[in-house]
Amino acid sequence: MADRSPLWHPFTQHGLADPAIHITRAEGAYLYTQDGHAILDAISSWWVNIHGHGHPAIAKAIAEQAATLEQVIFAGFTHEPAERLARRLLRLAPPGLDHVFFSDSGSTAVEVAIKMAVGCWHHRGKPRRKIIALEHGYHGDMFGAMAVGQRGPFNAAYEEMLFEVAFLPFPEKGAEEKTLDALKALLNAEPDSYAALILEPLVLGAGGMKMYAPSLLKDLADLCRQNDVFLIADEVMTGFGRTGTMFACEQAGVTPDLMCLSKGLTGGFLPMGATLASADIYDAFYAADRAKTFFHSSSYTGNAIASAAANASLDVWESEPVMERIAAIGERHAKRLAGLKGDARFANVRQCGTIAALELRAHDAGYFANVGATVARAALVADILLRPLGNVVYVLPPYCISQSQLDKVYDVIEDAARA
Ligand SMILES: Cc1ncc(COP(=O)(O)O)c(C=O)c1O
Numbered sequence: 001m002a003d004r005s006p007l008w009h010p011f012t013q014h015g016l017a018d019p020a021i022h023i024t025r026a027e028g029a030y031l032y033t034q035d036g037h038a039i040l041d042a043i044s045s046w047w048v049n050i051h052g053h054g055h056p057a058i059a060k061a062i063a064e065q066a067a068t069l070e071q072v073i074f075a076g077f078t079h080e081p082a083e084r085l086a087r088r089l090l091r092l093a094p095p096g097l098d099h100v101f102f103s104d105s106g107s108t109a110v111e112v113a114i115k116m117a118v119g120c121w122h123h124r125g126k127p128r129r130k131i132i133a134l135e136h137g138y139h140g141d142m143f144g145a146m147a148v149g150q151r152g153p154f155n156a157a158y159e160e161m162l163f164e165v166a167f168l169p170f171p172e173k174g175a176e177e178k179t180l181d182a183l184k185a186l187l188n189a190e191p192d193s194y195a196a197l198i199l200e201p202l203v204l205g206a207g208g209m210k211m212y213a214p215s216l217l218k219d220l221a222d223l224c225r226q227n228d229v230f231l232i233a234d235e236v237m238t239g240f241g242r243t244g245t246m247f248a249c250e251q252a253g254v255t256p257d258l259m260c261l262s263k264g265l266t267g268g269f270l271p272m273g274a275t276l277a278s279a280d281i282y283d284a285f286y287a288a289d290r291a292k293t294f295f296h297s298s299s300y301t302g303n304a305i306a307s308a309a310a311n312a313s314l315d316v317w318e319s320e321p322v323m324e325r326i327a328a329i330g331e332r333h334a335k336r337l338a339g340l341k342g343d344a345r346f347a348n349v350r351q352c353g354t355i356a357a358l359e360l361r362a363h364d365a366g367y368f369a370n371v372g373a374t375v376a377r378a379a380l381v382a383d384i385l386l387r388p389l390g391n392v393v394y395v396l397p398p399y400c401i402s403q404s405q406l407d408k409v410y411d412v413i414e415d416a417a418r419a
Pocket of ligand 1: 139
C-alpha cells in the first residue's frame with residue numbers, strides 16, 4: 001500500500017497512504033480519474049472550489065488575462081484586474097475595511113495580518129507583541145500561522161520555535177462565558193501587551209469543524225474594541241458564502257480590524273490571498289518615513305491572472321443564483337442531518353450554512369483516528385471524495401452540487417458508519 005512517490009504530497013503519510021489518484025479533468029462537482037471514475041468532490045477540493053470545477057467563465061477570464069498581462073512587479077506598478085478586485089472586495093466586506101493587501105495563500109494572508117497588527121503598534125510607539133488565539137484554531141502552516149494555531153502533533157517538531165500565544169478555551173455550547181472570562185482575565189492582567197486576537201469566525205475548520213454562535217463572536221469583538229486590541233478575522237475557509245452569508249462576520253454584525261481571505265477568492269482556480277485592513281492600521285504605516293513602510297511582499301503579489309480569476313468568480317456571484325444554491329445546500333443539510341440526530345452512531349451533528357459535520361462514535365477519536373481513513377476509503381469506493389478530520393466527518397460541497405448528489409454523499413456516510 002505504501003507509496004514511495006517522488007512527489008511529496010501535503011498532509012500525507014506516504015508510509016501509509018494509498019498511491020495518489022490521478023485526476024485528468026474536472027467539471028462541476030466531479031473529478032474525473034485516469035481510470036474512468038467520476039468522483040463527487042464533497043469537500044470542494046480542500047474548501048477552495050466554491051462554484052464547482054472548471055467554471056467556463058473563470059477559465060475564459062484566465063486565458064484572456066494570460067494573453068494580455070500575466071504578471072508585473074506590484075511595487076510601484078499596478079493593473080486594472082487588481083484595482084478592480086480590491087474595490088469589489090471592499091464593497092463586499094463588512095464596512096470599515098478600507099485597504100487590501102494581496103498575497104499568495106491563506107497562510108500568507110494570516111502572516112500579513114499578524115505583521116500588520118504588530119507593526120501598527122510598533123509604529124505607534126507602543127509596542128505590543130503578544131497575540132491571542134482560540135484553542136483548536138488553524139491558520140496555516142507557515143511559522144507565524146502555526147504559532148497562532150492549535151499546538152499538537154502537526155507542529156510538535158517546531159514548538160520551541162513558535163512565538164508565545166495566549167489561547168482562549170474554545171467556546172463550547174453553554175460554556176461561552178469561560179471564553180469571555182479568559183479574554184477578560186488576560187486583558188486585565190496585561191492591558192497594554194496584546195496586539196490582536198485572531199480567530200476563525202463561527203467555524204473552526206481544520207480543528208474539527210467546531211462551531212460557535214454569532215453572539216459569542218460579537219461579544220469577543222466588543223471586548224477587543226473596548227480594550228484596544230485588534231480583531232483579526234481569518235475568513236480563509238468561512239469566506240465567500242461558506243457559512244450562509246458572504247462572510248461569517250456579517251452574522252455577528254462584526255467588522256474586524258483585519259480580515260484574511262483566500263481559498264474561494266479565485267473560485268478555486270488559482271492561489272491568492274488577501275488581507276483587508278482598516279484605515280487605522282494603514283495609517284500607522286502611512287508616513288513620509290521609509291522606515292514605516294510595510295516591508296512585506298512575495299514575487300507574485302497581486303498577480304494579474306489570479307486577480308482576473310477572482311474578478312470572474314465575483315462575476316459568477318452577480319450573474320448566477322449563488323445565494324439560492326447556498327440556501328438550498330443549507331436546507332438539504334438540515335433535512336439529512338435531522339435524520340442522523342437520534343442515531344447512536346453519530347454525535348455532535350451540526351451545521352453552519354453549507355458546512356455540515358458530525359462525529360462518528362468510535363473506539364478511537366481525534367485527528368489520527370483510524371475511523372476517518374476508513375470512512376474516506378469507503379467513500380472513495382463509492383466515488384465520493386470525503387476527507388474526515390479524524391472521527392469528524394464533514395461535507396463542504398461546491399455550490400453547484402445538486403440535491404441528489406448531496407443525498408448520495410449522505411447515503412455513503414450512513415453506509416460507511418454502518419459498516
Ligand atoms: C481558516 C484557515 N486559515 C488559513 C488556512 C491556510 O490556508 P492555505 O492552505 O491556503 O495556506 C486555512 C487552510 O485550510 C484555513 O482553513
